[in-house]
Amino acid sequence: MADPVIKYTGKDGEYHSGIPMRDLSGPEFDALDAEQRAVVRASPVYDYATYRDAVKKQRDRADAKAAKEASVTEAPAADVPATDANQESAIAGDERPS
Numbered sequence: 001m002a003d004p005v006i007k008y009t010g011k012d013g014e015y016h017s018g019i020p021m022r023d024l025s026g027p028e029f030d031a032l033d034a035e036q037r038a039v040v041r042a043s044p045v046y047d048y049a050t051y052r053d054a055v056k057k058q059r060d061r062a063d064a065k066a067a068k069e070a071s072v073t074e075a076p077a078a079d080v081p082a083t084d085a086n087q088e089s090a091i092a093g094d095e096r097p098s
Contacts, residue, residue: 004054010045019046026055 006024015021016039019032024046029037040046 004051004058006040006051007047008045009047014045016040016043016045026051 003026005026006029008020008022008024010021013021016036019036019040020028024040029040029051032040041048
């Protein structure tokens with residue numbers, strides 16, 4: 001899946017000073033100063049809401065995948081095979097001297 005971008009939706013040369021008049025990638029947005037990021041978030045010249053939602057969906061999918069992988073790799077303690085010493089002890093009736 002392609003990385004989300006903040007779509008430039010400006011018409012007739014609409015722009016904000018110091019902010020490119022084109023789609024912005026996540027790293028490009030992060031490189032803007034705090035004031036410019038606030039302008040992009042609030043401006044109708046950029047579709048920040050769609051970008052924000054796409055990033056959230058990506059994170060949710062990644063979290064779900066990580067949780068699924070973690071649940072598959074974690075075996076319950078009851079499923080852990082006994083060691084050879086434990087098996088020998090059980091076979092011998094645990095009659096080993098202390």
